[in-house]
Amino acid sequence: MSGEVNIKRLAQELNISIATVSKALNDSYEISLKTKNRVWDLAKQLNYTPNPAASNLRSNKTKTIAVIIPFVANNFFSRAIKGIEEIARKYGHHVLIYQTHEDIEMEMSFTNSLLNGRVDGILTSVSSSEYNLDYYKNLVKKVPLVFFDRVYKDLDAYNVATDDYEISYDATVHLIECGCKKIAYLYGLENLPAGKARFSGFEDALQDNGLMVDDQLVIKYVEDEEQNLKQISDLLSQHQPDALFSSIEEFVIPAYTACKALKFQIPEDIKIISFSNQATAHLLNPSLTTITQPAFEIGREAATCLFKILNKKGHGDDQDIILKSTLIKRESTGC
Amino acid sequence: MSGEVNIKRLAQELNISIATVSKALNDSYEISLKTKNRVWDLAKQLNYTPNPAASNLRSNKTKTIAVIIPFVANNFFSRAIKGIEEIARKYGHHVLIYQTHEDIEMEMSFTNSLLNGRVDGILTSVSSSEYNLDYYKNLVKKVPLVFFDRVYKDLDAYNVATDDYEISYDATVHLIECGCKKIAYLYGLENLPAGKARFSGFEDALQDNGLMVDDQLVIKYVEDEEQNLKQISDLLSQHQPDALFSSIEEFVIPAYTACKALKFQIPEDIKIISFSNQATAHLLNPSLTTITQPAFEIGREAATCLFKILNKKGHGDDQDIILKSTLIKRESTGC
DNA sequence: CTGTTAGCGCATTCAG
DNA sequence: CTGAATGCGCTAACAG
Numbered sequence A, B: 001m002s003g004e005v006n007i008k009r010l011a012q013e014l015n016i017s018i019a020t021v022s023k024a025l026n027d028s029y030e031i032s033l034k035t036k037n038r039v040w041d042l043a044k045q046l047n048y049t050p051n052p053a054a055s056n057l058r059s060n061k062t063k064t065i066a067v068i069i070p071f072v073a074n075n076f077f078s079r080a081i082k083g084i085e086e087i088a089r090k091y092g093h094h095v096l097i098y099q100t101h102e103d104i105e106m107e108m109s110f111t112n113s114l115l116n117g118r119v120d121g122i123l124t125s126v127s128s129s130e131y132n133l134d135y136y137k138n139l140v141k142k143v144p145l146v147f148f149d150r151v152y153k154d155l156d157a158y159n160v161a162t163d164d165y166e167i168s169y170d171a172t173v174h175l176i177e178c179g180c181k182k183i184a185y186l187y188g189l190e191n192l193p194a195g196k197a198r199f200s201g202f203e204d205a206l207q208d209n210g211l212m213v214d215d216q217l218v219i220k221y222v223e224d225e226e227q228n229l230k231q232i233s234d235l236l237s238q239h240q241p242d243a244l245f246s247s248i249e250e251f252v253i254p255a256y257t258a259c260k261a262l263k264f265q266i267p268e269d270i271k272i273i274s275f276s277n278q279a280t281a282h283l284l285n286p287s288l289t290t291i292t293q294p295a296f297e298i299g300r301e302a303a304t305c306l307f308k309i310l311n312k313k314g315h316g317d318d319q320d321i322i323l324k325s326t327l328i329k330r331e332s333t334g335c
Numbered sequence C: 001c002t003g004t005t006a007g008c009g010c011a012t013t014c015a016g
Numbered sequence D: 001c002t003g004a005a006t007g008c009g010c011t012a013a014c015a016g
Helices: A007-014 A018-025 A033-045 A052-059 A075-090 A104-112 A133-142 A164-177 A193-208 A225-239 A249-261 A295-310 B007-014 B018-025 B033-046 B052-059 B075-090 B104-112 B133-142 B164-177 B193-208 B225-239 B249-261 B295-310
Strands: A064-069 A094-099 A121-124 A145-148 A158-162 A183-187 A218-220 A243-246 A271-275 A289-292 A320-323 A326-328 B064-069 B094-099 B121-124 B145-148 B158-162 B183-187 B218-220 B243-246 B271-275 B289-292 B320-323 B326-328
Touching: A007 A018, A007 A033, A018 A033, A052 B052, A064 A075, A064 A104, A075 A094, A075 A295, A075 B094, A094 B075, A094 B094, A104 A121, A121 A295, A145 A295, A158 A164, A158 A193, A158 A295, A164 A183, A164 A193, A164 A243, A164 A271, A164 A289, A164 A326, A183 A193, A183 A225, A218 A225, A225 A249, A243 A249, A249 A271, A295 A320, B007 B018, B007 B033, B018 B033, B064 B075, B064 B104, B075 B094, B075 B295, B104 B121, B121 B295, B145 B295, B158 B164, B158 B193, B158 B295, B164 B183, B164 B193, B164 B243, B164 B271, B164 B289, B164 B326, B183 B193, B183 B225, B218 B225, B225 B249, B243 B249, B249 B271, B295 B320
Parallel strands: A064 A094, A064 A121, A121 A145, A145 A158, A158 A320, A183 A218, A183 A243, A243 A271, A271 A289, B064 B094, B064 B121, B121 B145, B145 B158, B158 B320, B183 B218, B183 B243, B243 B271, B271 B289
Antiparallel strands: A289 A326, B289 B326
């Protein structure tokens, strides 16, 4: 059976010791080039690949990292994964992906299942930053961990996130400059720093411009699609806002649908601005001003950060990395 | 350090042998309940979890499966992943995910990196069923493998797919029954059985109803967003079809955009039907008749099939599993 | 019922 | 420069 080609087999065929083969394969300085070449050639010829389990056991490294996220079917996360994969491949690592579906129990369950050395490190984007602070406080001591996007503030850990507050502030100012005075806010991620920061940015921008948040104009995201649609429809018909600030992409379609159903012309009657990582968002409606997060880059940064930790490069500098989002205005539509 | 809690440590603390601990942990019939309880209690107390690398090395099993797909950011695949994860968790397995981005080289590279026992089995959805038949013909002998959705016909392997031909036929008949006579076809996945089957179903349905495929009304998907939009726009303005049959979800937004730009009323001037796994597709436009694949179920089936193989349950019956898609008509809009 | 032993494949001492 | 020996943590014969 040629199926069982291991270091021992190579040693036998070449009439040298196992140790020599091992060293040769790892390009050790102790081995002559001639021997190395013999080993490398045969290895290639026999299609040798090291047994990962054995390496893992010996080295206590798995060449695998885990990514824990709420969903994969999400423009932000899927792009982030792409960035993570790119870096992981660069470092020769494999990527385990776990979807929590925003279920905190599952999040902990997955995480716990990784603590026995199945992975070298974890990239996580949590479902809530409130309910299990203690858990994570403890966890960061046990395993190399980087939070990305959905992070824990005030935790002694590495965070990679975006400038939610600033971009939200800017976006709001933009709406105000477009003449909007009655801006409704579609609130998402309310128990996460990102969600709170987005709202704060909105709030502060209003205040700094002599406006105020009207609670009646704030809607909170719920799981039920129809329910979200209804909430927005009711808001529109009862309060006639002149703009919608959507803090998460999930609100875009119901917002459009509601506007269309109620004959609100976009952007003439109502402006819409949304956090959105969908490249085709503007195709859907050219008047949609979007806040686009650097999802791919966040993935790359987070992974890079993790590998710095793994390689003991200390990472010296600050533990928080903040990347800038982009406000993509649609000038042609007057907003 | 309590970090190093292994079977040896348990044995020492309890003054019994390592073997006994191992058997107790695995609930062997050879061990007395009393001893088992002592072991289990201490294990829980010390938070013992077995070292996966050691188990892997010994048992030649990794409790890990790999999923190789073109993209994760795709409604079909992300749902399929959910199904796969569900089954994997049921069997206590972890899931490695690889995105090929339709790059065949990368597809092979990832696959090759898994052949050294890093995973127990592979679920794959290939990027092409033409260019590397030999590769896969060889591969299926080396590793437990299940193809799903994007499969290789005529290969001695397990396939899990959908009824592309039939549903495409039915959908076309539906359009014809709605009075459409000049149906344009937006062709995707052309080098995959699924894509070909969809087109054949369309073709045959036309023929069986006294119509014919007009090559001028067939557009093929390209990577470039703008290009797709242009293709459709040109088609619409030059040939004025009365329906669009979109064989992949990626065509939906450009199709809508083009129609809107050219003032084609949907569904009055032109009907649109599309393969689409987006739950919110009808929100986007209530007149969109969709062909929905059972993505989640495909994931479940494919994974179940793989575990049957892994558990040597032979799986006896046929190697091809075909699940039915659903044609969701929008009666309210007259089509 | 429990313990002794051997070995999975590899990497790393330490001798030569 | 090369090789013999050891052990990572766990499981599985085989003995007792």
